[in-house]
Amino acid sequence: xxxxxxxxxxxxxxxxxxxxxxxxxxxxxxxxxxxxxxxxxxxxxxxxxxxxxxxxxxxxxxxxxxxxxxxxxxxxxxxxxxxxxxxxxxxxxxxxxxxxxxxxxxxxxxxxxxxxxxxxxxxxxxxxxxxxxxxxxxxxxxxxxxxxxxxxxxxxxxxxxxxxxxxxxxxxxxxxxx
Amino acid sequence: xxxxxxxxxxxxxxxxxxxxxxxxxxxxxxxxxxxxxxxxxxxxxxxxxxxxxxxxxxxxxxxxxxxxxxxxxxxxxxxxxxxxxxxxxxxxxxxxxxxxxxxxxxxxxxxxxxxxxxxxxxxxxxxxxxxxxxxxxxxxxxxxxxxxxxxxxxxxxxxxxxxxxxxxxxxxxxxxxxxxxxxxxxxxxxxxxxxxxxxxxxxxxxxxxxxxxxxxxxxxxxxxxxxxxxxxxxxxxxxxxxxxxxxxxxxxxxxxxxxxxxxxxxxxxxxxxxxxxxxxxxxxxxxxxxxxxxxxxxxxxxxxxxxxxxxxxxxxxxxxxxxxxxxxxxxxxxxxxxxxxxxxxxxxxxxxxxxxxxxxxxxxxxxxxxxxxxxxxxxxxxxxxxxxxxxxxxxxxxxxxxxxxxxxxxxxxxxxxxxxxxxxxxxxxxxxxxxxxxxxxxxxxxxxxxxxxxxxxxxxxxxxxxxxxxxxxxxxxxxxxxxxxxxxxxxxxxxxxxxxxxxxxxxxxxxxxxxxxxxxxxxxxxxxxxxxxxxxxxxxxxxxxxxxxxxxxxxxxxxxxxxxxxxxxxxxxxxxxxxxxxxxxxxxxxxxxxxxxxxxxxxxxxxxxxxxxxxxxxxxxxxxxxxxxxxxxxxxxxxxxxxxxxxxxxxxxxxxxxxxxxxxxxxxxxxxxxxxxxxxxxxxxxxxxxxxxxxxxxxxxxxxxxxxxxxxxxxxxxxxxxxxxxxxxxxxxxxxxxxxxxxxxxxxxxxxxxxxxxxxxxxxxxxxxxxxx
Numbered sequence: 032x033x034x035x036x037x038x039x040x041x042x043x044x045x046x047x048x049x050x051x052x053x054x055x056x057x058x059x060x061x062x063x064x065x066x067x068x069x070x071x072x073x074x075x076x077x078x079x080x081x082x083x084x085x086x087x088x089x090x091x092x093x094x095x096x097x098x099x100x101x102x103x104x105x106x107x108x109x110x111x112x113x114x115x116x117x118x119x120x121x122x123x124x125x126x127x128x129x130x131x132x133x134x135x136x137x138x139x140x141x142x143x144x145x146x147x148x149x150x151x152x153x154x155x156x157x158x159x160x161x162x163x164x165x166x167x168x169x170x171x172x173x174x175x176x177x178x179x180x181x182x183x184x185x186x187x188x189x190x191x192x193x194x195x196x197x198x199x200x201x202x203x204x205x206x207x208x209x
Numbered sequence: 210x211x212x213x214x215x216x217x218x219x220x221x222x223x224x225x226x227x228x229x230x231x232x233x234x235x236x237x238x239x240x241x242x243x244x245x246x247x248x249x250x251x252x253x254x255x256x257x258x259x260x261x262x263x264x265x266x267x268x269x270x271x272x273x274x275x276x277x278x279x280x281x282x283x284x285x286x287x288x289x290x291x292x293x294x295x296x297x298x299x300x301x302x303x304x305x306x307x308x309x310x311x312x313x314x315x316x317x318x319x320x321x322x323x324x325x326x327x328x329x330x331x332x333x334x335x336x337x338x339x340x341x342x343x344x345x346x347x348x349x350x351x352x353x354x355x356x357x358x359x360x361x362x363x364x365x366x367x368x369x370x371x372x373x374x375x376x377x378x379x380x381x382x383x384x385x386x387x388x389x390x391x392x393x394x395x396x397x398x399x400x401x402x403x404x405x406x407x408x409x410x411x412x413x414x415x416x417x418x419x420x421x422x423x424x425x426x427x428x429x430x431x432x433x434x435x436x437x438x439x440x441x442x443x444x445x446x447x448x449x450x451x452x453x454x455x456x457x458x459x460x461x462x463x464x465x466x467x468x469x470x471x472x473x474x475x476x477x478x479x480x481x482x483x484x485x486x487x488x489x490x491x492x493x494x495x496x497x498x499x500x501x502x503x504x505x506x507x508x509x510x511x512x513x514x515x516x517x518x519x520x521x522x523x524x525x526x527x528x529x530x531x532x533x534x535x536x537x538x539x540x541x542x543x544x545x546x547x548x549x550x551x552x553x554x555x556x557x558x559x560x561x562x563x564x565x566x567x568x569x570x571x572x573x574x575x576x577x578x579x580x581x582x583x584x585x586x587x588x589x590x591x592x593x594x595x596x597x598x599x600x601x602x603x604x605x606x607x608x609x610x611x612x613x614x615x616x617x618x619x620x621x622x623x624x625x626x627x628x629x630x631x632x633x634x635x636x637x638x639x640x641x642x643x644x645x646x647x648x649x650x651x652x653x654x655x656x657x658x659x660x661x662x663x664x665x666x667x668x669x670x671x672x673x674x675x676x677x678x679x680x681x682x683x684x685x686x687x688x689x690x691x692x693x694x695x696x697x698x699x700x701x702x703x704x705x706x707x708x709x710x711x712x713x714x715x716x717x718x719x720x721x722x723x724x725x726x727x728x729x730x731x732x733x734x735x736x737x738x739x740x741x742x743x744x745x746x747x748x749x750x751x752x753x754x755x756x757x758x759x760x761x762x763x764x765x766x767x768x769x770x771x772x773x774x775x776x777x778x779x780x781x782x783x784x785x786x787x788x789x790x791x792x793x794x795x796x797x798x799x800x801x802x803x804x805x806x807x808x809x810x811x812x813x814x815x816x817x818x819x820x821x822x823x824x825x826x827x828x829x830x831x832x833x834x835x836x837x838x839x840x841x842x843x844x845x846x847x848x849x850x851x852x853x854x855x856x857x858x859x860x861x862x863x864x865x866x867x868x869x870x871x872x873x874x875x876x877x878x879x880x881x882x883x884x885x886x887x888x889x890x891x892x893x894x895x896x897x898x899x900x901x902x903x904x905x906x907x908x909x910x911x912x913x914x915x916x917x918x919x920x921x922x923x924x925x926x927x928x929x930x931x932x933x934x935x936x937x938x939x940x941x942x943x944x945x946x947x948x949x950x951x952x953x954x955x956x957x958x959x960x961x962x963x964x965x966x967x968x969x970x971x972x973x974x975x976x977x978x979x980x981x982x
Contacts, residue, residue, distance in 0.1 A: 068947055072924040082925075082932040086943040093932040110932075205934070 060119055064089040067159045079163035090115045102171035108204050123153035133197040135173040135184035145179045240274030248291045250298035250336040292372045302332050303380045310382050319395050322388040323418050330421040338365050374426040386434045393438040397474045419478050439471050440503050447507040455519055455529035463504050509536035513546050517553035523574045530581045547591045559599040565609045572596050573666050587651045597673045607683040610670050681721045686761045688725050703732050727759040742784045750781045935979035
């Protein structure tokens, strides 16, 4: 019940900005999100995870992505924040890196991500799990054609220097950095 | 002026002194000596003194002397002088007492004791100032108006008696009490002692002895000692007759016995013919009440010490319970009863060695028994609490209760009596403030106690748990097992289950058992559906088709039936999908039962086997020798053990020999399962036949479901802690609301996390939980 009321609150706050499919009930969004949470929890995908930030609010999540092994990001862990709009899944969630991530497609200052499925290629069949998996693979395979961080894009071919830059910005996650 | 008053006073004093002087000098002196001499205590052993008769004193002279003394107001001092004489003479008596007591202590002969009493009485009488010398006839003229009545009478005798008794009590040795008790015992139970005949054969008059005791004032002083004889006798009687005698009321017969023996004895000891009737009555009723109380108490103690066994033997012990109830109204032993029963329960019942069924049985008996003893249920509440708590911790309690609800065939005695009317389960109700017949709670009820109307046993059992949902769930599991165990669509058994469910509906309500209803309907439906499919295309497969949604989760399996079985299944499924296009069959072949005919070289066998074994048997018709490694992929079984087991089981029918992981079908060629020869009924679900060895329960028990639930919860905790870092327990608790079906309390979650910590999965730092990496 509190899920419904809280999501109602979330909806009313975002109502002005969210013009698209307005008639869908907040309850069904919450239901979808809670199903996704269940799927994500029960699936054993290594290195990706996410969970709602607060009880009672299913629309703000925190995620964790471990860098894929055999890439330059191996053994690094990144925290991201996921914010679902009230008309999810018709509109993609807003995702940004909380841990500074030196990456061609990530803005080092804001953490904003340039990933096609999060923008024009978004589809309602995607889920938190697919997003997290895409982000994980994006770490190892950046799209250097549309960089948000041109410097990183240019350094990508020089792993030594890139790693140095990466480690310069990187801050490891501490236990209570939630 | 005060001088006149003063003068009178002085003159009075003066006159008095003159009087005294005169008396002292002549007549007074003689009267004093004479009287004192007359009164002087003498030694009974002294023949001379004994011979000196008191009659030798001249009564007239004595009276004159007394009058003289009275006039000179010397009676008081005379009394004191006499008592002083008594004191001085008392060692005579003491010597005698010691003599008798020594003899008594050596011989333990009550007769000696009796003689002592009689002798003491003699002493007392001998020294007693005779009433005759009381100057009751003394002239009434009195020189001084406020002087006391001149008398050597009652007061004098009372003083003497008191002094004598004081002396006597002081000089009696401690063994005297024992002797008196011995004597009293002798009177109460003469049958256990020598007959009441004196040493010389003359009958002993015990009445006289008791009169002696009374006159000497010993009856009052030693009353408790004497009564204790009666108490002991009551206790002895109860201990002799009552223990173990639970099938008949003992209290009435005890009371009868008491009125015949103890009361008789009491009359003999305490009632003297010379007592006025009004005095006797209160004594008797007082002592009688105490004896009756003691009977109750003794019986109560015995029964309380036996209460646990009494409860076990219920209902054969009804009489004992009713005795106990009556006793408890007189004796306040309720606390002791509760304590005893709780202790017995703790040591004899609530331990891992006791079967849950036994505990439940005893609990039900306890309910019934304590309701007899104490209808309001306070005792029951106090006793039942630990049992209920213990049962709540037992994993199979619900199962046992439910099994008894549906009247399991195996359990001979059901918890419910057949003649008990079926009532809906009663939920605890809020107190009804408008109840006109409201009674206050009993005085020893605890604060937790709730007056509940005597509800039926099943309601009480169900109320062990907070909700009846658990029962309904377990009921479904049980029903599923029982339905799947039915072979060949035995309609009679299905009807029996249906009848059970109807009865349970009355208890639990229609809505709660909706799912069970669906399960029963599935059984009917699958029979009908099977009929339809068989009409289209004959098949040896007869599946039971159940609705995935309404049945408890069944153990799934990756068994793929090899060979012809798979073909049979597939063709059946095809027919079925024609008949019900919107439904899809998901086979659970491992739950079925196959009837196969085995043609061996020398004989033919018809056996019912679980499908896995049938599959192996069939494989042996293709090849004579199989290795385990070859067998496993064919059936896609996980784990070799099951394969081995099954292959060994096949050995029961044909004979297989194991050698280095190879199985050889030794007996006969063509021994393979030509399953199509026999009537093969492969139901999708049916419990394995009892002979089947790997007999896992096909339905997930509530525990297994709980374990699965725990796994889900752990995944959520893991995800939470991965992303949110460290969290306090209550935060985890609220966050877990995201998990479906989360219903743990914070405490339960705490122990859950604690268990995870012991596994090394999480660590707890200052109340914050985090993953252990």
